[in-house]
Amino acid sequence: MILLDTRELDHPIPLERAIEAFKQLTEGEVIHMIHRREPIPLFEIILKNGGHYLSYEEEKIWHIYITRDSNLDLEVYRV
Template sequence: MKRFFLDARELEHPAPLEKSIDILKQLDNNSYYYMIHRKEPIPLLALAQEHNLNYISKEQNKQWHIIISPNPNINLEELLKEKIENV
């Protein structure tokens, strides 16, 4: 499975959303997008919801971890748990 990754913790608005939109356009059923951000990216999550993408976001240690994928068969919770453990 292909992973697109963005560490947006030090990026200023609107760069994280702009970069994320470019990545979302590249997603297919064999890929997912993983982002780390200092705040919950509410506009990005709303955009994912509008486009019927599956997503999960979780705050841990003052960092937000987000995974987005069009594939409904990916266990986002398990994938996010793995990513958080490896940060």
């Protein structure tokens, strides 16, 4: 699991870091991104490039799980 905590970073740094981490992902790896907002533009990039994600908000913090592995059930990572 790759932890990417971007809560304190200003735009566009969270998006840039997430894209860079996504580019480095290998099959079976998962990024857990923590953000203060739901990064909708990131989701479009992930899907367009063959990735999958799970996003949910908990106590005003967004948790986003990202993978390239279509067989991986990201629900198991929910906190």
